[in-house]
Amino acid sequence: MENEFDLHFRIGPITFTSKDAILLQSVEKHGSLNSAASSLGRSYSRAHKRIRQLENYSGPLLSRTRGGKGGGGSSLTKNAYDLLDRFSRLEITFADILGTEEIVLEGNVLSRDGELATILTSAGPICALLFTDAEHVQISLRSDSITLHSPPFTSSSIVTSALNRFLGVILAINTHQAIAEVTFDIGSNITMTALVSMESLYQLDFQIGSPVVATFKATSTRAVPFHS
Numbered sequence: 001m002e003n004e005f006d007l008h009f010r011i012g013p014i015t016f017t018s019k020d021a022i023l024l025q026s027v028e029k030h031g032s033l034n035s036a037a038s039s040l041g042r043s044y045s046r047a048h049k050r051i052r053q054l055e056n057y058s059g060p061l062l063s064r065t066r067g068g069k070g071g072g073g074s075s076l077t078k079n080a081y082d083l084l085d086r087f088s089r090l091e092i093t094f095a096d097i098l099g100t101e102e103i104v105l106e107g108n109v110l111s112r113d114g115e116l117a118t119i120l121t122s123a124g125p126i127c128a129l130l131f132t133d134a135e136h137v138q139i140s141l142r143s144d145s146i147t148l149h150s151p152p153f154t155s156s157s158i159v160t161s162a163l164n165r166f167l168g169v170i171l172a173i174n175t176h177q178a179i180a181e182v183t184f185d186i187g188s189n190i191t192m193t194a195l196v197s198m199e200s201l202y203q204l205d206f207q208i209g210s211p212v213v214a215t216f217k218a219t220s221t222r223a224v225p226f227h228s
Helices: 018-030 033-039 044-058 078-097 198-204
Strands: 008-011 014-017 062-066 072-076 102-113 116-121 124-130 136-142 147-149 163-175 179-185 191-197 211-217 222-225
Touching: 008 044, 008 078, 008 191, 008 198, 014 018, 014 044, 018 033, 018 044, 018 072, 018 078, 033 044, 044 078, 072 078, 102 124, 116 136, 124 136, 124 163, 147 191, 147 198, 163 191, 163 198, 179 198, 179 211, 191 198
Parallel strands: 124 222
Antiparallel strands: 008 014, 062 072, 102 116, 102 136, 116 124, 136 222, 147 211, 163 179, 163 211, 179 191
């Protein structure tokens, strides 16, 4: 599910993502962190560093054996299985909710940079993927591709044109077991809905009427020709 959803939850100050889940599952399958990293096309040093970061807030994730007849290896600890179980519950809940919301906007192309186009919509300029030479387009954006933050949200990544950013006010919060649908107004009579984990909802202290910063990547936003 790595390429379908941007699922994640917080462990202290860091985020456990689908890539972390896949790394742990690969360790379970291959019996060592080195083999797991190699099978995923990742460097051992980065995989080891990531495991150490996660262990700082979750406790030991790998039980390591060194040398011996089998050459050593790693197996998952109870902490690791707990994280994978938690992520699986998130996947199941998320899959049940998917398909509920898709934001669709029309606009005109302002500029292009290869496959990326800046499009003027009623919500403001949006950077999206566009694979044709169309000038009038329709943009579609899934609610699972939107990330919410509490203002003020500052990040060096915001300076890139490939990250769209909108300010809004929360209108409604629909909670489920592990996921919440947060609907917010970004002005010009335009509303968007984002999916967040219940843990993020509580940590960010979102309430109806709260200001919110919504970001989404241009690479998760598609524009297609539109003929009115």
